[in-house]
Amino acid sequence: MPSARSENRAASFSPTRRGLLRGAGLTAGGLLIGMSLPPVARGQTAVSVPLVARLNAWLHIGRDDRITFLIDRSEMGQGAHTGLATLLAEELNVDPLKVIIRNAPADKAYRNVYMIKSMLSGGKAESLSGLPLWGLEQLGRLIGQQVTGGSTSIRGGFDSLRRAGAEARLRLVQAAAERWGVAPAECESADGMVRHPSSNRSLSYGALADAASALDVPDNVALKPRADWRLIGRHDRRVDTFEKINGAADFGLDVREPDQLFAAIRWAPAFGATLKSLDDKAALARPGVRAVVPLADGFAVVADNTWRAMQACDAVTAEWTRPEVDGGFDDAMLWRRLNSMVDTEGKEAHKAGDVDKALGAAATVISADYRLPFLAHATMEPMNATVRIGPDGVDVWAPTQAQTMAQKAAAAATGVSEDRVRIHTTYLGGGFGRRAEADFVAVAAAVAKAVTGKSVQVMWPREQDMRRDFYRPAALHRVKLGLDAQGRLVAWKHALASPSIMKRIFAAATWLGPDETAIEGCLDGTYAIPNTAVKYVAVDTPVPVGFWRSVGHSHSAFVKESLIDEAAHATKQDPLEYRLQLLASRPRHRRVLELAATKAGWASALNEGQGRGIALHESFGSIVAMVAQVAIRDGNLAIERITVAADAGTVVNPAIVKAQLSGGAIFGLTAALHGSITLKDAAVQEGNFDTYRMLQMADTPPVEVHLVDSDAPPGGIGEPGVPPVAPALTNAIFAASGKRLRALPVSL
Numbered sequence: 001m002p003s004a005r006s007e008n009r010a011a012s013f014s015p016t017r018r019g020l021l022r023g024a025g026l027t028a029g030g031l032l033i034g035m036s037l038p039p040v041a042r043g044q045t046a047v048s049v050p051l052v053a054r055l056n057a058w059l060h061i062g063r064d065d066r067i068t069f070l071i072d073r074s075e076m077g078q079g080a081h082t083g084l085a086t087l088l089a090e091e092l093n094v095d096p097l098k099v100i101i102r103n104a105p106a107d108k109a110y111r112n113v114y115m116i117k118s119m120l121s122g123g124k125a126e127s128l129s130g131l132p133l134w135g136l137e138q139l140g141r142l143i144g145q146q147v148t149g150g151s152t153s154i155r156g157g158f159d160s161l162r163r164a165g166a167e168a169r170l171r172l173v174q175a176a177a178e179r180w181g182v183a184p185a186e187c188e189s190a191d192g193m194v195r196h197p198s199s200n201r202s203l204s205y206g207a208l209a210d211a212a213s214a215l216d217v218p219d220n221v222a223l224k225p226r227a228d229w230r231l232i233g234r235h236d237r238r239v240d241t242f243e244k245i246n247g248a249a250d251f252g253l254d255v256r257e258p259d260q261l262f263a264a265i266r267w268a269p270a271f272g273a274t275l276k277s278l279d280d281k282a283a284l285a286r287p288g289v290r291a292v293v294p295l296a297d298g299f300a301v302v303a304d305n306t307w308r309a310m311q312a313c314d315a316v317t318a319e320w321t322r323p324e325v326d327g328g329f330d331d332a333m334l335w336r337r338l339n340s341m342v343d344t345e346g347k348e349a350h351k352a353g354d355v356d357k358a359l360g361a362a363a364t365v366i367s368a369d370y371r372l373p374f375l376a377h378a379t380m381e382p383m384n385a386t387v388r389i390g391p392d393g394v395d396v397w398a399p400t401q402a403q404t405m406a407q408k409a410a411a412a413a414t415g416v417s418e419d420r421v422r423i424h425t426t427y428l429g430g431g432f433g434r435r436a437e438a439d440f441v442a443v444a445a446a447v448a449k450a451v452t453g454k455s456v457q458v459m460w461p462r463e464q465d466m467r468r469d470f471y472r473p474a475a476l477h478r479v480k481l482g483l484d485a486q487g488r489l490v491a492w493k494h495a496l497a498s499p500s501i502m503k504r505i506f507a508a509a510t511w512l513g514p515d516e517t518a519i520e521g522c523l524d525g526t527y528a529i530p531n532t533a534v535k536y537v538a539v540d541t542p543v544p545v546g547f548w549r550s551v552g553h554s555h556s557a558f559v560k561e562s563l564i565d566e567a568a569h570a571t572k573q574d575p576l577e578y579r580l581q582l583l584a585s586r587p588r589h590r591r592v593l594e595l596a597a598t599k600a601g602w603a604s605a606l607n608e609g610q611g612r613g614i615a616l617h618e619s620f621g622s623i624v625a626m627v628a629q630v631a632i633r634d635g636n637l638a639i640e641r642i643t644v645a646a647d648a649g650t651v652v653n654p655a656i657v658k659a660q661l662s663g664g665a666i667f668g669l670t671a672a673l674h675g676s677i678t679l680k681d682a683a684v685q686e687g688n689f690d691t692y693r694m695l696q697m698a699d700t701p702p703v704e705v706h707l708v709d710s711d712a713p714p715g716g717i718g719e720p721g722v723p724p725v726a727p728a729l730t731n732a733i734f735a736a737s738g739k740r741l742r743a744l745p746v747s748l
Contacts, residue, residue, distance in 0.1 A: 014493035022609075030209040031063040031171065035164040042198025058104075059088060059164050061172075065192060065206035067092070068100045072110035072146050073153045074536035075101075075240060076428035076435070079656035080716040081154040083237045084161060085152075086652050090231045091165030091224060091352040093189045094205075097239055111436070118150055118620075148405040149436050149547065151620035151716020154652055158714050164219045168212070174187070176203050200504055226711065227524065236655035240427075251427045252399035255386040257455035258586065261290060263447050264309035266316070266462045267298040268469045270682040271325025271542040273364035275299060276454035283315040291449040292316060300447045300458060308717065331683040338476040338539055346537035347514040350523055353531030355482075358491035362482030366566055370479070371743040372555040374677035375548055376684075378692060381429020382465045383440040387448035388455040393420030395455075397429040401436040409438035413445035432667075433547030435469050438477055449478050455557075463687035470546025471677055473498040473518065479557040487571030488566050489564075489582065490707040491531040495521055499545045500538040510538065517547070518605035521556035526589055527564070527582040549667060550719040553619040557723030558672075558744065560732070561615035565731045566740065575614055575731065576602055588647050589616060592708055593625045596645035599706050600627035609633050615724040620716030622648040628663065628728040632736045637748060639701040642725065646705070649712035657717050658705040664721020665703050670695040672726035676745050 020112050036059075058070040069088055075081045081101045090094040104110055116663035138391050169189055171256040176194040177184040180201055195202040220535075243249040268274060278299055280292035289312045299316060299429045303309040316564040359365060385398040387410065394416050403423045411418040428435055460468070477497035482491030500515040509515075514536035522534050549553060568578035576597050583590045593616050597603075602612060609632050616625045629641040644661050674693035678685045730741040739748070 001421060001442055011709060012738045014388075016665060029213075030060055030206070030215045031168060033059045033164050033168055034290070035059070053484065053692065054619070058424070059168060059211045061205050061212075061267040062167060063206050063209055065204050066100060066636055067094060067098055067192070067205070068102060070102045070104050071564045072082065072104040072112075072148075073157075074103070074148040074399075074403075074425055074428055074431070074435075076148070076399075076401070076431035077151075078660060079238060079653060080148065082656060083154045083652045084157055085239050086231050087157060087161035088165040090229060091162045092169050094192045096231065097233055097237060099239065101239060103425040104146075104403075106146060106407035106421070108146075108404065109337070110403065112145065112147050112149075112152060112156070113732065115147060115152045115156075118152065127323070131248055145402055147402040147436055148431070149262040149401055149433060150172070151622075151718045151720065153718075154714045155621060155716055158652075159379065162223050163221055166223055167218060167259060167287040168605060169620070169718065170218045170221060170567050171212040171215045172205055173419040174209045174215055174218075177206040179203070179208075179211065190338070200576060201471070201573075214274070223372060232315045232652050233654065236653055238656070240285060249427050251382060251429050252379055252386070253429075253459065255397040255426065255457060257386065257388060257397075259303050260386070260455040260457060261304065261451060262306040262309050262459040263293070263300045263444075263456055264313050265298060265300050265443065265458065265464050266313045266318070266338030268320050269465050270320075270323055270327070271544070272325060272327065272682060273297060273320045276319040276321050276631070278319070278686070279317040282317070286312045286315060287409060293447050295443065295446065300404045300443070302447065302451055306457075306459055309459075311597040313461075323542065323682050326682055329542050330680045331678055334541060334679065335472060335476070336668075337541065338497045341537050341539045342476050342478045342495050343438075344537055346495065346497075346535040347510075348517045348533070349514040349536050350532060351414070352533075353491075355493045355533040358531035359480055359482040359493060361465050362491060363485040364483040364487075364570060366481040366563070366570060367565065368566065369478055369744055370475075370477040370555075370559045370562065372475045372558065373475045373675065373744065374543060374545075375671055375675045375677075375691060376466055376469045376677055376686070377434035377548060378689075378694070379430030379432060379434055380430075382462055383434070383460040384458060385441045385444035386455055386457040387441075387444045389414055389416075389445075389448050389452055393422060394420050395424065396441055396445070396446075397424045398444075399424060399426045399431075399435060400438070400441065401428065401431050401433075402438060405436075405438040406441040410444035411443040413442045414449050414639075434469065439470075462689075466687050466692060467684040469677075470532065470552060472543045473501065473542075473545040474543075474549030475555045477522075477555070479559065479563055481563060481567055481631050483567060486665040487567075489529050489567055492523060492529050492533075494534040494559075495537065496522065496535070496556075497537040497539050499541050499543065501545050501547060501551070503538055504545065514538075517551050519556070520552040521617065522552075522560065523729075524584060524618060526616070527579075528585060543677075543679070549664070550619060550722040553617065553719070553723040554668070554671070557615065557617040557619070558726040559619060559648075561724065561727035562730060562740075562742070565615075565727070565734065571736070579614070588710075588712070589618070589623055590648045590709075592616065592623045592645050594626050595706055595708060596625035599645065599704065600629065600641070600643035602627060607631075609730045609736060611734070611736025613733070613735055615727040615731060617720075617723045617727075619720045619723055620718075621713070622646060622717060622720040624720045624724050624725040626728040626733040628725070630732040630736055632728070632748070634731065635748060637733065637746070639699070640704045642669070642701050642728070644703060644705045644721070646720070647708040647710050648717050649710050649715040649721070651707060651710075652714065654707060657707065660717045661705045661721040662703040664719065665725045666695060668722040668725035669700075671722075672729055672744055673746050 085096040085099040171263040291302040568575040
């Protein structure tokens, strides 16, 4: 079989057999199987075309032995392509590296209903049934988009991809058995071949593909028992490693089309400001500059290379209007606004027992405000997209997480119907939720429209990227805890005020209840607390907000796990033992917490100035505990070690899971230590990595990851490593110094 690679450009096609083969460049003939990710109904996850109405993934085995997997999940370093290929290959009995991954084009068939259900249910979709589940599914189909996010790739495809591989294998074996005149049970498959051991005959999958395609779909396809898995839980070789090493992988900024031009963006200096006028004479006189394109709140300079375009932006004289609302918005105004709103009525998110009565009877009451700032995504690859407008429609090459949104944005910007916009997804140089937006595609399309007939790559210089983001919402949490005379936690009253992501994206989802993306993780039932209440107050600001890696969990875990620590210390109890008492009915959580503590040497002695902190949080179907060990000497903080334990359910690729947990911890650590978007006159003050700092290699602690062996369904893994690290760190700082930190970033 040919050596395979992940091919991250894909032609547009209609989701039919003929359209697939023609548009995706697949060899005619062979075996084609469609599937739905996640399954649209239990027991029906893989079918043969032309039953295409709800299919969003395709497996094709060609006469040339090429195994091609067309899927709508974007690869941004999280290893989704490898994991999905592993699931197919497990049942198909092939090497995952032989599976060619191709990115699907934009199409409504690829809506990620699973993500919408999870998001709107606060991550509890799997526990729903009947009318509530049906309603969420219908809403998901109505508003769902083709998007990679919410740590849903493996969770959504675990059953259906295995079933598709099993169906293909059974049909190939049956085709071989019929050709040889033997029973299928006498045949076996391995390494892309079907063999008949007793007669020493064998045929490749490609040689059998046409015959297999003519066979009926098998009934009740049986999947391999866990004991027979060869790849799931063992395979760790990524399908994209080779092309990333040799430079063949195409990221957004690698796109090169004939006669391509390049553009750089310059945005208005404040949120709400617009372009009043510009003088572009000096810029147009510079070498290589082709055009200056005015935008509603900015402008773009088009040139024959990116550097010339960036330099020419400085030669444009622009006059801007002042924002009509909140023109003087700054950090002080932000916190005054949140503080004034957090005690207003808001929307009830959760209530159990009588929290006010329990607080009134409590022996000890802890009251605390926790503050978290706006955060930027700061992806390694700045925002960019390449667009060409021609007589046959619009082509967009983009590192996008959201293909149908990109398609809509390009259509609106160019005046072309959506069905004439073709989305070619490249690799993403980091996503973290930022590339689930489509603004960078809309801008590129608008610029390309002004330079008709040419491909134009529009890149946002780092400063423009940093100052025109959809930021992680700033948040103020106001919480009261009630402890009884024995130190038991009997009441938790929680109010949260922050800008709402869902109010911006889909306001109707917030009409009846709170923004689930804001309150997720505040109180998820992990700890046994009899009287609880959570409310959410949406607060408007001029700062645009959006999904940031782990979304609401990124701040709720910090608050929840810091307060559990406060309760433990207030009652002079060990923070680990205090948590374990609250987890009496949560064996999975206890096991994760105990594993982290054991591996970190929780009970071992420390020197003066050292401290350990622990935190536990569940998000996206995975349970993660972290222990941070720090040392504080002469007022300087050193993070000596991070120990991670996780129950991510059934693990497909262990090394990728460990890498994601380690990377998530470092991502969250960076935010906890340095992350803060500050404002003055409605303008972001940070511009590049000199002011929006990243964790340096010299300051990065060893991160040790341990996985709990679990047979639970797969959990998400791209995001759960982020939430627990901040509270583990600040709890460790308290243990070392006695200083309780209730605001981020860390300040000693």
